[in-house]
Amino acid sequence: MAExxxxxxxxxxxxxxxxxxxxxxxxxxxxxxxxxxxGYYVPIPVAPDYNDFAVAMDALKTxxxxxxxxxxxxxxxxxxYASQASDAARKAGAANMLTFGEKSFAxxxxxxxxxxxxxxxxxxxxxxxxxxxxxxxxxxxxxxxQHLGVKEIAVANRTRAKSEALAKAFGLTVADWEDRGKALxxxxxxxxxxxxxxxGQPPLEIDLAGLKASxxxxxxxxxxxxxxLLKAAKAKGHDTVDGLAMLMHQAVPGFKTWFGADxxxxxxxxxxxxxxxxxxxxx
Ligand code: ATR
Numbered sequence: 001m002a003e004x005x006x007x008x009x010x011x012x013x014x015x016x017x018x019x020x021x022x023x024x025x026x027x028x029x030x031x032x033x034x035x036x037x038x039g040y041y042v043p044i045p046v047a048p049d050y051n052d053f054a055v056a057m058d059a060l061k062t063x064x065x066x067x068x069x070x071x072x073x074x075x076x077x078x079x080x081y082a083s084q085a086s087d088a089a090r091k092a093g094a095a096n097m098l099t100f101g102e103k104s105f106a107x108x109x110x111x112x113x114x115x116x117x118x119x120x121x122x123x124x125x126x127x128x129x130x131x132x133x134x135x136x137x138x139x140x141x142x143x144x145x146q147h148l149g150v151k152e153i154a155v156a157n158r159t160r161a162k163s164e165a166l167a168k169a170f171g172l173t174v175a176d177w178e179d180r181g182k183a184l185x186x187x188x189x190x191x192x193x194x195x196x197x198x199x200g201q202p203p204l205e206i207d208l209a210g211l212k213a214s215x216x217x218x219x220x221x222x223x224x225x226x227x228x229l230l231k232a233a234k235a236k237g238h239d240t241v242d243g244l245a246m247l248m249h250q251a252v253p254g255f256k257t258w259f260g261a262d263x264x265x266x267x268x269x270x271x272x273x274x275x276x277x278x279x280x281x282x283x
Contacts, residue, residue: 010039011064012258015056015098016071019043021223021280023244023273024069027251028259030272035261046074053077057098066258067099069251075136082106092140097254110137113250114144114220116265118189120249123216123239126188128152130175132204133193134162137220141193142170150189156180158194181207188212190233192219197227204229208236216240222247225277244273 014024020043028041046056053074060068070078075094079085082098085106089095095106118125125148131138134157145153156175157163167174175183184190190211196204198221206229211217217233222243230240248265255263 007038008064010037010066010259011042012039012066012068012254013042013044013060014069014071015044015046015053015074017045017048017073019045019071022071023222023247023276024071024251026273026276027248027269028255030269031255031261031263032259035259035263037259037261039259044068048073050077050080054081057081057100057104061100061104065100067097067254069254070096070098079106088112088143092136092143094136094140096250097257099257107253108140109250109253110140110246111144111147112253113248114141114218114246115147116249116252117241117245118144118216118218119148120245121216121239121241123214125150125216126214128187129154129189129191130180130183130187131155131172131191131193132180132196132206133157134159134166135193138166138193139170141191141220142166142172145189145191146170154183154187156183181210184208184210184215185212187215189216189218191217192221192227192229195221197221197229199223203227208232208238211236211238213237218246219243220246223277225274244270248273 014022025041032039078095078098083103088111089106089108092108095108096110097107099105129145129150154173154175155163156177158177163174195201217238218241219227219230220243221227233240252263
C-alpha cells in the first residue's frame with residue numbers, strides 16, 4: 001500500500017553552462033537533509049544563449065520549481081528574464097537568484113554572501129580596499145564593500161578602460177595594474193576578483209611585502225581553494241577569506257526562500273565541501 005504522502009517535493013537548482021562542477025547542489029542538499037526537508041536541488045545545464053535561458057526558465061516554472069540559482073554565463077540573463085528585481089540585483093546589473101511565482105523575482109546574494117564572509121572575520125574590513133579586476137564579479141564585490149562601510153576603494157585591472165568605467169560608476173579610484181604592489185601600503189583589505197590563480201590560469205603575481213600586517217586578503221577563486229595569493233598571504237600571517245566562504249554564504253537566502261528552512265554556514269558544511277573538492281582532486 002502506498003503511503004498517504006502525496007506532497008510533492010520542493011525543487012530548486014543551479015542553472016549554468018557548464019554547471020557540472022558546481023558545489024551548490026552539495027550545499028543545498030546537505031542543508032535539506034539536516035533540516036529533514038522534502039526537496040531536491042539539482043544542477044541544470046542551459047546553453048549560453050538568452051533564448052535558451054528564457055525557454056528553460058519557463059519550463060522550470062511550469063514544472064513547479066520554487067527557484068534557481070544562476071551562474072555564469074546567465075547572471076545578466078536572470079535579471080532580464082525576471083519581471084521584478086531587488087535593488088542589489090539592479091545595481092549589480094546581475095542576479096544569481098531567481099524565484100518563481102506569479103512574477104519571477106531576481107535577487108543578488110553574491111553581494112551579501114561576500115559581505116557576510118568578510119564581516120564574519122575578526123579583522124574587520126577596515127576603511128580602505130584594493131579590488132583586483134573589473135568584471136562582473138568585481139562589480140558585486142564593490143557593492144558588498146560599500147555595504148560594509150568601506151569608504152575608500154581602489155580598483156586595478158589589466159584593461160584600464162574597464163577599471164575607469166567601474167570607478168566612475170561607483171565612486172572609486174583607479175590604481176595602475178602594473179604597479180598594483182605599490183597600491184597595497186595603506187589598504188585594510190585586498191580582494192582578487194580576476195580569474196588569475198584559478199586551476200589552468202596563471203597565478204596572480206603580486207608582491208605582498210608592502211601590505212600591513214592587519215590587512216585581510218580575500219580571493220573569490222575556489223579551485224584551488226588555497227590560491228597562490230592566499231598561500232602567500234597566510235605565509236605572511238594575514239587573515240584570509242577564501243572562495244568557499246563566499247559560496248556558502250551566498251547560498252543561504254535561496255535555501256531559506258525555496259525550502260523554507262534554516263541554513264547554517266558552519267564547519268560541518270565546510271567539511272562536506274572540502275571532502276567533495278578532495279574527491280575531485282581540487283584541494
Ligand atoms: P567575472 O564576471 O568573473 O568578473 P569577467 O567579467 O570575464 O568575469 O572578468 C574577468 C576579470 O579577470 C577581468 O578583470 C579580467 O581583466 P580584463 O578586464 O583586462 O580582461 C581579469 N583577467 C582575466 N585574465 C587575466 C590575466 N591573464 N591577467 C590579468 N587579468 C586577467
